[in-house]
Amino acid sequence: MDKLLDLWHASGVYNVSPGQVVMILVGLLLLFLAIRKNFEPLLLVPIGFGGIMANIPEAGLAFSAVENALHLGGPEVISSLATALGLDTTDPYAVKEAYNAAAAQAHTAAVYAANDAGYNNGMMYNFYTVAIASGVAPLLIFMGVGAMTDFGPLLANPKTLFLGAAAQFGIFATVLGAVGLTTLGVMDFTIQDAAAIGIIGGADGPTAIYVASLLAPDLLGAIAVAAYSYMALVPMIQPPIMRALTTEAERKISMVQLRHVPKTEKIMFPIVLLMLVAMLLPDAAPLLGMFCFGNLMRECGVVDRLSDTAQNALINIVTIFLGLSVGSKLSADKFLDVETLGILLLGVVAFGIGTACGVLMAKFMNKMQGGNSINPLIGSAGVSAVPMAARVSNKLGLESNSQNFLLMHAMGPNVAGVIGSAVAAGVMIKFVG
Amino acid sequence: MDNLMSEGLNLMVFGMGFVVVFLTLLVFATGFMSKLIAKVAPEAIPEPAKPAAVAPVATGSDELVAVMTAAVHQYRKH
Numbered sequence: 001m002d003k004l005l006d007l008w009h010a011s012g013v014y015n016v017s018p019g020q021v022v023m024i025l026v027g028l029l030l031l032f033l034a035i036r037k038n039f040e041p042l043l044l045v046p047i048g049f050g051g052i053m054a055n056i057p058e059a060g061l062a063f064s065a066v067e068n069a070l071h072l073g074g075p076e077v078i079s080s081l082a083t084a085l086g087l088d089t090t091d092p093y094a095v096k097e098a099y100n101a102a103a104a105q106a107h108t109a110a111v112y113a114a115n116d117a118g119y120n121n122g123m124m125y126n127f128y129t130v131a132i133a134s135g136v137a138p139l140l141i142f143m144g145v146g147a148m149t150d151f152g153p154l155l156a157n158p159k160t161l162f163l164g165a166a167a168q169f170g171i172f173a174t175v176l177g178a179v180g181l182t183t184l185g186v187m188d189f190t191i192q193d194a195a196a197i198g199i200i201g202g203a204d205g206p207t208a209i210y211v212a213s214l215l216a217p218d219l220l221g222a223i224a225v226a227a228y229s230y231m232a233l234v235p236m237i238q239p240p241i242m243r244a245l246t247t248e249a250e251r252k253i254s255m256v257q258l259r260h261v262p263k264t265e266k267i268m269f270p271i272v273l274l275m276l277v278a279m280l281l282p283d284a285a286p287l288l289g290m291f292c293f294g295n296l297m298r299e300c301g302v303v304d305r306l307s308d309t310a311q312n313a314l315i316n317i318v319t320i321f322l323g324l325s326v327g328s329k330l331s332a333d334k335f336l337d338v339e340t341l342g343i344l345l346l347g348v349v350a351f352g353i354g355t356a357c358g359v360l361m362a363k364f365m366n367k368m369q370g371g372n373s374i375n376p377l378i379g380s381a382g383v384s385a386v387p388m389a390a391r392v393s394n395k396l397g398l399e400s401n402s403q404n405f406l407l408m409h410a411m412g413p414n415v416a417g418v419i420g421s422a423v424a425a426g427v428m429i430k431f432v433g
Numbered sequence: 434m435d436n437l438m439s440e441g442l443n444l445m446v447f448g449m450g451f452v453v454v455f456l457t458l459l460v461f462a463t464g465f466m467s468k469l470i471a472k473v474a475p476e477a478i479p480e481p482a483k484p485a486a487v488a489p490v491a492t493g494s495d496e497l498v499a500v501m502t503a504a505v506h507q508y509r510k511h
Contacts, residue, residue: 179441262476
């Protein structure tokens with residue numbers, strides 16, 4: 001009978017908390033959205049599944065050795081941890097707080113104490129440490145994106161970089177929104193949190209995760225989920241804004257064919273960009289450096305094997321670990337919070353403002369150039385989200401004029417948006433990091 | 434609180450300003466690079482290659498065409 005009772009006490013049903021149940025349901029919802037609705041399935045399947053695994057009661061997959069020891073260990077384990085941290089208590093919450101605030105030396109001592117008691121890091125905690133806390137996974141994904149990006153349309157019409165710049169206004173407007181909500185007392189964000197939330201408006205998953213891992217690791221789960229869900233929703237969020245801000249005549253404008261871009265220019269561009277980053281904004285060097293490296297491998301033509309690996313095998317492997325690691329941050333105590341709602345809300349506002357600014361900038365450039373050379377629909381593609389946003393521009397163009405193919409023209413602002421949001425990320429890290 | 438708000442405003446003004454300045458410089462740098470490359474190393478390979486490939490066919494004599502047609506006919510009969 002005792003054995004049976006032990007088994008019952010070790011079971012998930014006995015130990016599960018309401019928060020974990022809700023988070024498992026959230027994980028299932030993400031899986032449903034990914035599998036049935038095709039929402040960014042490459043990321044939301046690992047994130048959703050990771051979220052479920054992180055919330056399995058008593059397994060402690062998403063927790064560090066010390067957290068697991070505090071949760072599962074007896075009073076003697078807790079007091080040995082407290083001693084390691086220089087405390088004299090058996091209250092697990094006090095020990096946990098001390099652990100989170102501890103300097104590196106005491107921190108390490110606590111980890112050793114937990115290891116001595118036989119507790120180890122959870123599997124997903126290790127994934128998170130290796131893939132995201134170190135910054136490796138988002139940067140490798142950025143390298144792969146660089147290897148997949150063709151800068152041809154941008155080089156043929158460099159002015160589209162202005163559209164990519166304008167669309168980044170969504171990021172900074174949202175920072176102000178997050179700060180405003182805090183000032184009004186609705187939410188409680190620090191300036192770092194606000195910056196990490198704003199970057200959702202960059203519509204660039206790896207950039208958002210990279211910035212969040214540096215500035216607001218606690219909000220990373222919510223920010224990544226918001227960023228990827230909204231990227232999937234681009235075809236629904238953008239068109240109403242684009243229609244509202246343009247006239248039928250403007251949507252009908254067809255653009256002249258792009259000039260042919262010689263190979264040498266494509267090879268030189270990542271180097272020029274890297275030099276500019278090196279001179280002006282070294283804080284953006286990790287992101288844009290990897291991006292330029294990936295692109296150089298693609299364009300130089302002598303390392304096709306490396307370029308092929310970067311844009312296929314490697315990016316797939318990294319995506320699996322990135323998704324699971326993000327999932328590990330979907331634990332109930334961090335995700336089930338009114339701030340998550342605020343993040344979801346501010347994220348969609350950031351998207352909307354970015355789209356609107358891109359379109360308005362394109363309208364302005366069109367007016368400056370005589371009113372019949374730039375279709376304002378390509379402005380919305382300035383919010384990266386490659387290539388979804390460019391496809392949306394193309395689709396709306398075809399609706400107004402069935403002979404109007406804007407895809408290649410929209411790819412210019414689209415890749416400009418990737419550069420723009422990486423620059424914005426660098427500025428954020430520089431100013432508030 | 435006001436401090437946070439002004440920090441946010443600062444971040445917005447400087448951040449957006451920097452993004453615009455950076456991308457404007459990139460526009461100029463790219464334009465300069467394109468011009469430089471067009472001048473120093475113009476892409477000469479594909480442009481002459483096409484006329485060269487087309488030329489022999491265009492100047493092919495009627496006689497040659499006649500001979501080839503006859504040959505094809507001969508071949509098809511067998």
